[in-house]
Amino acid sequence: MSAFDTTVHLIYLACAVGFVVGLHLMNTPATARRGNRISAGGMAVAIVVTAVVLGHDGGVTAGALVALASGAAAGGVAGTIAARRVRMTAMPQLVSLFNAVGGGAAALIALGDRPGGTSAAVAGVLDVLIGAVTFSGSLVASGKLAGKIAGRPIVVPLGRPVTALLAAAAAGLAVLIVGFDAPAGALYGLAVCALAAGVLLTLPIGGADMPVVISLLNAFTGTAVAMAGFVLGSTPLIIAGGLVGAAGAILTKLMADAMNRPIGAIVAGGYGTGDAVTVAAGAGSAAVRETTADDVALQLAYAERVVIVPGYGLAAAQAQHEAAALTEALAGRGVAVSYAIHPVAGRMPGHMNVLLAEANTPYEMLRDLDEGNADLARADVALVIGANDVTNPAARRAGNAVSGMPILDVDKARSVIVIKRSLGHGYAGIDNELYTDPRTAMLFADAKAGLTAILAALHAYA
Amino acid sequence: MSPLLLADLTVFTLALLVGFEVISKVPATLHTPLMSGANAIHGVVIVGVMLLAATASTTAGYALLAIAAFFAAMNVAGGYVVTDRMLAMFRSRS
Structure with a gap:
């Protein structure tokens, strides 16, 4: 192996180390961005070295060079534009x-x-x-x-x-x-x-x-x-x-x-x-207790610990900014607030965390399933926004569509508020027993409208 | 099996194991940037596309090369940019 080849291989090895170190630094939000940049640095070096290899070895025709360069330039620009413009x-x-x-x-x-x-x-x-x-x-x-x-x-x-x-x-x-x-x-x-x-x-x-x-x-x-x-x-x-x-x-x-x-x-x-079939609010739901934004605001204001359980409904209604504003208002009153996030709360792994981070929610507030359940067990109020199947206590029993699914133990909180437009079903297509729990109160509203009303009430009365 | 293939297989197996070790320590909070960051890493396929340029000599070969270069560059550039954009949003309480 020539000195040139040896050098090239050693540089490639360093690039691979960059990828591994980059992924390793993703183990905390504080270092993750640096990790991604180290990984990107490794990638840039790998590309430059490969260009040098092509030049050194020769044999690349002018046509191939044009095809490679124009394709790569167009792809790079297209990818960068898409990446900069995409909504979370x-x-x-x-x-x-x-x-x-x-x-x-x-x-x-x-x-x-x-x-x-x-x-x-x-x-x-x-x-x-x-x-x-x-x-x-x-x-x-x-x-x-x-x-x-x-x-x-x-x-x-x-x-x-x-x-x-x-x-x-x-x-x-x-x-x-x-x-x-x-x-x-x-x-x-x-x-x-x-x-x-x-x-x-x-x-x-x-x-x-x-x-x-x-x-x-x-x-x-x-x-x-x-x-x-x-x-x-x-x-x-x-x-x-x-x-x-x-x-x-x-x-x-x-x-x-x-x-x-x-x-x-x-x-x-x-x-x-x-x-999912949408069932009209109140229809056949004698056991469901309904509440108002004013009551919710008071209940939250005088709680010590509040856990918010966001589901895709929150993101679909673009309500993560209202949720963040409510969190801030509560934190300002000395209420301890955290988010309990189920792994499949979004459309891809970890999606909900990104949506909340975009709304300036500090990452210390974001809890995974296990941490979230520890918080819920001590919570005064669990506020469920747009999440359904992942909160259904029926999952702990055998014989239904959600049996055995790991859930957020919302029903372990001292009281539960669910913001939801209707009693409609989630993907699993079954009733959520949480909604008929005596400690649960339902606020029938769109996530954004409901949170805005609660926030207004909080500022007005509490 | 040639020594070269054996060496490649060894590297691949160890990369898989290292991947499992490193990635299982990433918290659920960061799973989306992890996926898009990993996505960007497989953008290293652009290095392969560049090596392909040394063998292309026909019109069909050039066309294939250009498409592959477009795909790979989009993957690698977009992947890193979007991951950086997401990670910039994860802020601490302070």
Whole structure:
């Protein structure tokens, strides 16, 4: 190995260390931003070194240079603009889009660099297969999250048999490519099968399962990038791909556990229509106690500890700023306030935390499931805003749609206030027993309007 | 199995294990920036696309290269920028 090659490899190693250190620093909000910048620094160095390698080795035609430079410039600008403009509520679809293009790029590498030799051919086949499934699957997921494709599970006629046929065709092509050195067309055929399978696999998956799906697709892209690394013999791709694969796998497991749903059932699809039947307020709800914004304001003002339980309804109503204003007003009166956040409170892992952080909520107030439950057990008032299934005490019993799902123990608080537009059901489609608990009072309002009224009452009377 | 492939497999396996160790310590509060930050890291695929440039010599090859470069650059630039934007919003009480 020449001195040049050795230096290049050592620099790549340093870049990989940058990625690992960057991820490690994400273990607290205080250091996370620095971590991301270290990771970005490693990336910048890796790109510069690769440019130097290309110049040193020669052999890049003018046409290739133009294609590379113009493609990269356009992509870089497009990505940066999208990243700067995106609203925090739209984060899941943007992350899905970035995931899609990463998988797409990985698949194109194997298509462009016809892998020679058996092991490289195997890696190439896996790269194309996983990369292409991720590309089309993430695009569909992104479209669903953005509302451009219906979020409900879409049943494709003959979807399963067609997917099975595609899988069989892909397997056949893979054997031809690896074992019999099939012509280049076979790899393209494989890509087409995988693209179609990605669409068919993602369409039937419902809105409620999106946090799991985008985590799973993230793990896929990591794996595809690692496979591209095997094809090219490039260590930085293998390391980064492995790290991302692990991240995606962990998040997939955490999300599936948080919903108590096996990953296989999620991929099979059909759950979480997002079109829950809305039941009119008061209808058939003799046991439900209704309250007013004035009463809620007084109750909160004279509490010692308040725990807010936000759900996606809060974000959908764009009410996180009102929630933050209420928190500030209460904290000003000496009330201890925290947020108990269920892992699937948003549309992607950790989404609700970002929405609250955007509204200037200090991160010390943000509690995960276990910490939140510890807080709830000591709370005077639990204020539930737009969360439903994740607060249903029925989950502790067997035999219903939410059985076994880890929940926030809102019913352990001394009193409970629920701000909700109606007694409508969540994704699980069952009554929430919390609403008929004698200690629960319902404030029937849109999250934003309800919080604004409480805040006004707090300033007026308390 | 060639020594080169064995070395690559070793690196991949260890990267997975390191990933599991490091990432399981990230708090739930930061799971969204974690995912988008990890997303940005797989943007390293741009290095692979650059290496691909050395073998492209046909019009079809150039077209494929340009698309791959567009995808990879979007992934890496957008991923880091959006992660930084999110992490800047996480503020302490003080």
